[in-house]
Amino acid sequence: MNSPRVSRRSVLRGAVLGMGAAALGPMTLGQAAAGAAPPGGKTAVVIGSGFGGAVAALRLGLAGFETTVVERGRRWPIDPAGNTFATLDQPDGRAAWFSDRPYINPLTQFQPIDRYAGVVDQIAGNGINAVYGAGVGGGSLVFGAYTPQPRRQDFERVFPRELDYGELDRVYYPRARAMLGTSPLPADLLAHPKYKGARAWLADLADFGTAPTFNDFCIDWDLVRAELAGTRRASVTVGEGPYGINSGAKNSVDHNYLPRAEATGNVSVLPLHEVVDIREVQGSNKFEVLLKQIDERGTVLGHTRRVADYLFMAAGSFHTSALLATAKATGALPRLGDQVGQGFGNNGDFLTSRVLTRRDYGAKQAGPGVALVYDDTDPAGPVSMSWQAAPFPEIAGGNTTTNLVQAITAERGSIDYNRATGRAELNYPHGEGGELDVQASRFAGRFHELADTRHGYPANGIPVYTRLAGFGSAATYHGLGGMVMGKACSLEGQVDGYPNMFVVDGSLIPGAVGLVNPSLTITAIAERCLDHFVAAHG
Incomplete structure (x- = not known):
């Protein structure tokens, strides 16, 4: 009878053979083939399961890190009868994250619905509304399925010049396309x-x-x-x-990256768990994450804590920035810099x-x-x-x-902690x-x-x-920034002040990707960040 470690290796080898070397990339292939055990028992928590979080989950799992993916929303398995999701003309509670009214369709925006852990979350900001996904798969569940690559000249108008478009074009955009099936x-x-x-x-x-x-x-x-x-x-x-x-025709990351991450045997996904608090563990570089477990109607089932050696923020531009702006303001993460929450853009x-x-x-x-x-x-x-x-x-x-x-515009906003309300808010003065x-x-x-x-x-x-x-410009599906590379983070996503914390979602992007939808670029940059992380820590 196989030991748990041998069983994990067998599952992992099957996943690797199914994925192919081009999708895995040069660094992770050798690690995956070895069925790497957690290096020194190292642990990671990934907050969010969208494009960036799913990339982090897979690459950490292949590298052998014991990884927990925390997702506030529920799983959305495709029902063979075709009734997984609400529809635009007949919305119900599945359409919105604990709201009395659906979003998106102006013809149904006043229709009452049950409060439920629905798939679309709208942040009502001061100057703009930003829409995000809620569920295992994050924004990939609700995005328009557009996955274009920006032109070089547009990309270079937005991103730091140190970020090599040629490398992304050769390595990471093709890898992202192969994994997502575009x-x-x-x-x-x-x-x-x-x-x-x-x-x-x-x-x-x-x-x-x-x-x-x-x-x-x-x-x-x-x-x-x-x-x-x-x-x-x-x-x-x-x-x-x-x-x-x-x-089921949308290749959201719960159809590719996430199941392959779970197949490594090193990755667990916790749906319906909301992050309440993040703080540093005194005397170490570890992090403590307080979670609130809920059911699909929002009833609180309990609280739990996770302690991890590495923390990967991937909750979306608003929620990642809001969690960190709150932790900075409350003193839970006092080493965060002044750029936290800055540089929010609507991708033009x-x-x-x-x-x-x-x-x-x-x-x-x-x-x-x-x-x-x-x-x-x-x-x-x-x-x-x-x-x-x-x-x-x-x-x-x-x-x-x-x-x-x-x-391409210079208009930017911010995610700021409001001490009067005790909550972070989106401010967009344009x-x-x-x-x-x-x-x-x-x-x-x-x-x-x-x-x-x-x-x-x-x-x-x-x-x-x-x-x-x-x-x-009243609303955006493509809110970006808040933890911008070259300012709040390095180009590899490492957070200023915290060597073991990384941002790998849209909040890392400097407000825009250059005249196209950002999904493919977020995925490609997350792949690049994880390659650098695994090379340094794996």
């Missing part, structure tokens, strides 16, 4: 009648006069084909996504919608998208715009599009009409006009920007 929309699906919205968007780009840049998406297209064949519940093909994909996001277009985009639009367009002619700097499929009602669907404009709004709305208006008039059609598209309708 690919562009296949030609056969683009030609399908359900994808007339994607074809209409490409036609609009042609009318504007700029070639499209085709996106990668974190989607299993075979399951999308199964949706079209009627053997899986329609989700991607009817514009769903923000509350999760019921067909500016949401628009266009109605009364001359093309029929369809109502329940099959997606998630198809391509983006760059414009480098604006004197204020480059911008991009992409199309997002959406499940519009029939009364408005065919004549409505949703577009995300992204610009209202409607700021630098981002001016540049993004100028491009959106020019695009909507030229895509029509350049080819002899009347300019009948009416772009909507107003924050009153939830558009413009």
